[in-house]
Amino acid sequence: MLKAFAHYLVYDLFGMAQGSRLSGALEFFIYDTIKIFLLLSVIIFVVSIIRSYFPPERTKRILSHKREFIGNILAALLGIVTPFCSCSAVPLFIGFVEAGVPLGVTFSFLISSPMVNEVAVVLLWGLFGWKIALIYMGTGLLVAIIAGMIIGKLKLEKWVEEYVYTIKTTGAAADLARQAFKDRMVYARENTIDILKKVWAYVIVAIGIGGFIHGYVPEDFLVLYAGPQNPFGVPVAVALGVPLYSNAAGVIPIVYALMEKGMSMGTVLAFMMAVTALSLPEMIILRKVLKIKLLAVFVGIMTVTIIGVGYLFNAIL
Amino acid sequence: MEIKVLGPGCANCRKMEELVKLAVKELGMDAEVEKITDIGQIAMYGILSTPGLIVNGRIRHSGKPLPTLDKVKELIRGEA
Incomplete structure (x- = not known):
């Protein structure tokens, strides 16, 4: 039906x-734009409703005193649905530590939250298909x-700033007001509008780039430099991605362009993860609670793990 | 009555402060709105995502998106 509508327009x-090349590109552009915005609206709305059941306060309670491994898995999963922005990283970190959430489990949450979220998954789904979206989410x-x-295994608690351990929250301010289902719907609507306002321009650019370079830049432009045959493709992509900072929507146009022009799947996914998961502004914020050594270890472990994932997917996809 | 808005100074935190002040004014209440920007103190109040709203020692709101003006009035009145 959407296809017919784009055709009609x-x-x-x-x-x-x-x-003609132009009319074909325009038809593709209109169809993709409508499809992706429909997907985004519906899925962000549904996720927002789920989200309203998992405020950070609840996540904190669930993760408090959990054993490692189980705790890490839960934390990574909760990272998808618990709303969190890097500007709240410090109070969140202190709150988690104070509630007895193990350090490694807290990190699993902090890593998963900006990297795996509904916007990233929907955009990958809309542009590259559901398989790629699932692979990104899984990895x-x-x-x-x-x-x-x-x-967690490295026992780095000593590299957290000491004052963090001295903060005791006042027990009085324990619970948020209970929400009626109507309030959750309102929240979901507001949240959907909020997110769409933030990402629409990137999405249009991504779809536009897709159409444009599809026609004008040779298909295998990047294969030589960043195809699966080049063993340095993954580390170079990750090294470029770490200092770059963007949310999932912002990086999507670049990801689309790279993939279209022959960069291999594993390399592209590793690049996207490096951009979304590691950022200078977040490091500066986290520096308030972490000593520089722990920050360095964190960046190092993330870099190595993401490179590993990149190689893995280049090998099997 | 004791109203506190908690946030380190991001755009949304400032908006929240204005919203709460407006709500207090429109409700014709005699209450001071205190802004808390120190990150350690914010954590101490148990706020995990900013901006937070505390009325008489209870967290009434935390995080984004911001509540509407009517909702803020409800949140404040609920404790009055």
Whole structure:
């Protein structure tokens, strides 16, 4: 039905000639844009409703005093649905530690939350298909679980700033007001509008780039440099991605362009993870609670794990 | 009555403060709105995502998206 609508717009309403490169690109652009925005609206809305049942306060309670491994898995999963922005990283970190959430488990949450979320998954689904979206989600969770477990095993609690352990929260301010289902719907609607406002421009650019370079840049432009045959493709992509910072929506246009032009799947996924999971602003914020050594270890473990994932997928996809 | 808005100073935290002040004014209440920006103190109150709203020692809101003006009034009145 969407296809027919795009067809109608381009050829009947705009009266463009069939079969030209421009009209074909426009039809593709209109179809993709509508499809992806429909997907985004519906899925963000549904996830927002689920999200309203998992405020950070509840997640904290669930993860408190959990054993490692189980705790890491739960934390990575909860990272998907618990709303969190890096500006709240410090109070969240302190709150988790104070509630007895193990350090490695806290990290699993902090890693998974910005990297694996509904926006990333929907955009990958809309542009590359559901298989790629699932693979990204699965590997993102895996990276969060593994990196968190390693940090837990290394017993790095001593490299957390001391003052964090001295903070005691006031028990009086324990619970948020209970929400009626109507309130959750309102929350979900607000949240969906909020997110769409933030990402729409990136999404349009991504779809536009897709159409444009599809026609004008040779298909195998990047194969030589970043195809599966080049053993340095993954580390170079990750090294470039770590200092770059963007949310999942912002990196999608670049990801689309790279993939179209022959960069291999594993390399692209590793690049996207490096961009979304590691960022300078977040490091600066986390520096308030972590000593520099722990930050360095965190970045190191993440880099190595993401490179590993990149190689793994280049080998099997 | 004791109202606190907690946030380190991001755009949403400032918006929240304005919203709460407006709500207090429209409700015609005699209450001071205190802004807490120190990150350690924010954590101490048990706020995990900012901005937070505390009314008479109870967390009434935390995180994004911000509540509407009507909702803020409800949150404040619920404790009055």
